Amino acid sequence: MPKDLLEVIGEALSAYWTSPLPLIIVFACLACIGTLVYVFLTNSRNAKLRVSLLTGLYSLSIFFWLFLATSFVFCLGLSRMVAYAKFGVQVAAGSAVLVSFVVSAIVSLFVWRTAATRILRKTATREPLQDERWIVDYARLVGRFEGLPDFEVRITESPTPLAMTVSGPDHVVIVSTGLLHRLDRDEVEGVLTHELMHIKNNDSRFKVFSTVISRILFFDPFSKFFDPAVHREREYLADEASGRTTGKPAALASALVKIADCAVPTPPAAGLSITGKGKGVFSRYPPLKERVQRLLLLSGLLSGAGRETRKA
Secondary structure, three states, X not given: OOHHHHHHHHHHHHHHHOOHHHHHHHHHHHHHHHHHHHHHHOOOXXXXXXXXXXXXXXXXXXXXXXXXXXXXXXXXXXXXXXXXXXXXXXXXXXXXXXXXXXXXXXXXHHHHHHHHHHHHHOOOOEOOOHHHHHHHHHHHHHHHHHOOOOEEEEEEOOOOOOEEEEEOOOEEEEEEHHHHHHOOHHHHHHHHHHHHHHHHOOXXXXXXXXXXXXXXXXXXXXXXXXXXXXXXXXXXXXXXXXXXXXXXXXXXXXHHHHHHOOOXXXXXXXXXXXXXXXXXXXOOOOOHHHHHHHHHHHHHHHHHHHHHHHHO
């Protein structure tokens, strides 16, 4: 690369990143991220709010890195304009914002429409057999009670205990034969209801979307933290909703304990199944102990409420 071109690019980068507009955009993103993190940390008991906040954090992180990348591209491709034109920096910064929004929308739309289909193609499933039809009947009953959109229940032949919901244009709940053989009926119902609550809370579409997006943005440290945090919060929320709907949160707790040690989902299901391996801030699954404790606490609350109702 000629020396004079390197000098022009250096001047363009210097002019761009010492100009107020790009810095305002960057610091505005960071300020929004910091505010959302603060609100998240100070609202530990509001599960729905924490899920919404984490979703916002994830979206902001995507825009932030796209803006940095497109800004660098414009500084390289339009270096003379950025360095010397009167409104060069403003044009480049505005274009970077516009391109970031457009690219985000295109990538998001593509992933949204195709991710679920790709995952389902990699997971062999079949219709439930006659002795498994009770699963479909139960799921439809819960679906009508909760006002859920149409969905399909499928079975996968696998000894690994697996339950997940894959949502794109349609909703598909997948349960493995290994899970059906290992759990009793109340436990299976708790797991199924957990998966249906992902549909009710729009978790299932988001989980598929974020799972694929996080693989695309493999370099993004924000998504490496926020994406697993979103998944953990949504698992807690689905656990609670399942326990309240079935009235048997202890059965779901028992199911989680039974399948925890042997639940190692295949790559297409990783991050989507009800349980999986991994610990710490980079795991998409909440700690098993915490999930069980919350469910048992809910069981105690529901039992206490039931006794008070009978006394009244």
